[in-house]
Amino acid sequence: MLNRLLSHDLPRSRWLAAALIVILVALAFAPFLFPGAKSMSVAAKILVFILLVASYDLLLGYTGIVSFAHTMFFGIGAYGVAIASEKLGAGFAALAVGLGGAIVVSVIVSLAVGLFSLRVKAIFFAMITLAVASAFQTLASQLSDFTGGEDGLTFRNPEWLSPSFEPFENEIFGVLIDGKTITYWLMFVAVLVLFGLILRIVNSPFGRVLQAIRENDFRAEAIGYRTVVYRTLSNVLAALFATLAGSLLALWLRYVGPDTTLSFEIMLDILLIVVIGGMGTLYGAVVGSVLFVLAQNYLQDLLKLGAVAVEGVPVLQAVVAPDRWLLWMGLLFVLSVYHFPTGIVGRLRAISLKQAWKGPR
Template sequence: MTSDGPSAAPTPVQASRILEREARFRQPTLYLRLALTAAFALAPVLLPSFQLMDLMLKIALFATLVASYDVVIGYTGIVSFGHAMFFGFGAYAVGLSLGKFGAPTYGYLALAFALGVLVSAALALVIGAFSLRVKALFFAMITLAFAEYALILAVQLSHLTGGEDGISPKLPGVFAVSFTAGKVLGVDVNGRVVTYYVVLVVCLALFLTMSRFVHSPLGRTLQAIRDNEQRAEALGYRTFIFQLISSSFGSVVAAVLGGCYAMWVRYVNPESALSIQIMLDVLLMVIIGGMGTLYGGIIGAAVLLTARTLLPDLRAVGTLMFPGSEILQRLTERWLLYFGILFILVVFFFPKGVIGTVREVLSRRNAAR
């Protein structure tokens, strides 16, 4: 036994861990997190509207996707434009395996996820090996090129991918639209609801995994590299390897989420799964929520997706208000313009995002005490 006696004082890292562990149940954020989970879990029961359920699950999916992007951009400090592509790979894996080449069975569903993960991991490793070795800027440029190429391929290889029309896969067993198992707590337990809960559990599990990842020794090394690459290198870390691991990990999570997304919407096409727009959405979500916070994604996704659902109404208002002027009508229609302006403003004036700013304020207050 070496653990007792004054000689076995904990190392600084161990000490901070112990402190963390002790504080765990005293943190108000723990209860916040539990409440949030409960809200997602109870939404179908309390408000049985499909639209709301759809919004809630998309928020959960995108919040997790944004968190996986945060692992790459916020915790590792490398900008990738390929994250939506890996998401698309996962979605297409489900679409192709269940809708085009296989059949709606559990076996093909499992195969789809396995394929999505493997292809994404392999490509992420290859892209990273080429670009990260030189400089992280290359990674941004090369992932953008690959993402664009993947989109073109998905459109052009229409005999394989269904082209612009996409694929509508059918799901097996309990996930099928036709599945029903009576009522529980006044809610129809059908394929939709089962899918909702399964996807939600997957999201939760992935979220917890990522939380473990960024707080693991590996995750801490990543943050050290992000903050000062030269110093980390001087300490003997092969920074390139760590960046490679992290970007691949993020990509694999994105692929799994893409698969879940395809399961939920039961439809895959280039625009909804691979377009640059998804990437921009994810970027804005991570910036709004706060980079390097993991939980920021929830806020970013909630804000943006809610706004997105309300937008069609806004457009109608525009046509009503400016019936004469085409340019003014276009001004209200082009919501992307405001998205772009918001993007710039957030980066300029709010670079830490909501969670980052709140954390800063709290820690300043604690320090003042």
């Protein structure tokens, strides 16, 4: 049963399986295990990044396409929900209209980018997507009457997803269930289902063709596959999942702006997570997102503790200063890439395979 749920793509490593189970349980029960506004926001961001990075891995890791426009589709999903909710008022109908409109726009734009750009070589396609993403970000910043400009848009969620909504009078296991908690669990279920759908896609015959194109597109073309069609479909699917991830982020923040969804720093974060977790392994999106978001939010706090511990030691105190957390974060990622060239998931699977070969025969 589990094998079918995972589309016959098992972790193939005891350590990886254990890590995925811990992550699944921690995210499912985050409101009870990690109460507090910051910890809940971190858990929600992890969920969004798991879906966003998995959708990009479908494009980069499984098809071999380098695109810098992924955050554009991420932003389309967020802006679709925000604009519809701001113009039509709070309600599930507004969310449906916004999400539907965002999906239509993403399909049209991704089809246009795919059909007109995927015939060129990889580096030129990457540059074209970068130009399109930059143009879209500029457009979102300048259309202030429609998108809120640099200030962004703030909107209200439906009543059931509003923080003021409290369906129960008493706390449950010490936690007061409100609309924010319901929104989190809605995000958790949506990400779980959509991640399973991506897993099914990459392990289907369609996914096998994408991997064949990644390995040798000339050979795939020679045996009868229209590579441009498959690449375009991969681009559209990745854009759709990124759009859904953006809508979930907007639902959680109840705000959208150029910096929250369209900035190039988010694109760099996605690339880092894919490389650290392992390209072509969707489980890498899970492990990489957890490690990256936790480091991004708690590394500075750890450095504060370290600075207190080495207080009075001139050199060490300067090195572990909390203001230098980005330096340490960069160093950690350089070391992880150096020691895990195939990503964390790839390394764990290689170790398990090596142990299996060394076992009794």
